[in-house]
Amino acid sequence: MNPSDIEALTFDIFGTVTDWRSTLIREGRRLGKQKALDVDWIEFAHAWRAGYAPAMQRVRTGALPWMNIDALHRLILDDLLARFDISSLSEADKEALNRVWHRLDPWPDARDGLERLRQRFIVATLSNGNVALLTNMAKHAGLRWDCILSSELAHHYKPDPEVYLTAAALLGLQPEQIMMVAAHNEDLRAARSVGFHTAFVYRTEEYGPNQTTDLEPAPSVDVVARDFIDLADQLVGA
């Protein structure tokens, strides 16, 4: 793989660019204090995230009609509120809580690394997050994207191949001119299967100190980077 063959980098967002876990826990604790809720917000954050793959799977199999991540996050949230015995939230409170996903904080290296990568490549999101969520998050986090691409534009969720192929078509590029950047091997495997190049970035505390998944890249990835600064060093030059 020669970096000069690559025109665009597409980025996974939840976990790769943003630290969903810390943000959810912090915002949960703040809400808990305000509303005097006795909730383990670490457990709550993990449960919310854990509901995500099965919810997308229900869309993928047709058990649910197409709906975007805001809607899926809300479905999962409503279940969790029952399960964690939280009954004092108004509809407005619930909507505000659901929007926490629009306000995720980036990993400390994300903004500067992206800015350097943007000097050489088109940088785009390629997330299961919906367009509004990704747009609001970028604004909140001060992330500068050249283009917001989302599973929502394909009406398919990653790792369905349609997501990557739609992104390539919208960018007017061949898959091999694009590199998918993610902390998740499944995402990279799917991108690679339709012809994308791939970069694995270590996010070994995405799920906290006891993470067991995606601790190492699959051997098939083209580039392995400690973080976005290291990725920029490798792809743009130190």
Add this chain to the structure above:
Amino acid sequence: MNPSDIEALTFDIFGTVTDWRSTLIREGRRLGKQKALDVDWIEFAHAWRAGYAPAMQRVRTGALPWMNIDALHRLILDDLLARFDISSLSEADKEALNRVWHRLDPWPDARDGLERLRQRFIVATLSNGNVALLTNMAKHAGLRWDCILSSELAHHYKPDPEVYLTAAALLGLQPEQIMMVAAHNEDLRAARSVGFHTAFVYRTEEYGPNQTTDLEPAPSVDVVARDFIDLADQLVGA
């Protein structure tokens, strides 16, 4: 209309943000010199632009299948090359010429005005240009968008209502939370008919010194601005 009700501004691009005419003439003349072509590039630029509405109309009526603006620009270009008796261009030359639409220069006030508007609003393209074209143009011109929205995402061309409604859905907003910004009354009329607010910006030399269309806004628009700086003064504050 109260600016505090508005969350996002969506911008027409060709003519409103970018000066297609000057760029096409300049690049045409450069190519003409290189290739020793005897062509009136002012006439050529106007003819290329004039082919745009009828080409979209053929897509709209189903005479042509869905195709994006890159493809329509190329169809028109191939006709023009025959009509202007230009036969010495290679396929690579033609493709490079067709990509001039990805390299349009912004009007002098566009970048600074947008930057100020972006402090307060989500700013997004909403153009008949395809996503790749808009992404490359923004990079070329140093324009910072929060989100690239395009007719391509609706598989309809403006002024079809689907374009505006798709944009609102992707932004997660109601039409009345969005203001369409354009130098063209037809675009604003269509946006208004589905509930958008509207801002007319004067671009009275888009078609050169003898322009006859869109010299004044329709009475129905909410905001009238001399340029993007004036728009920022009115919507964000001087």
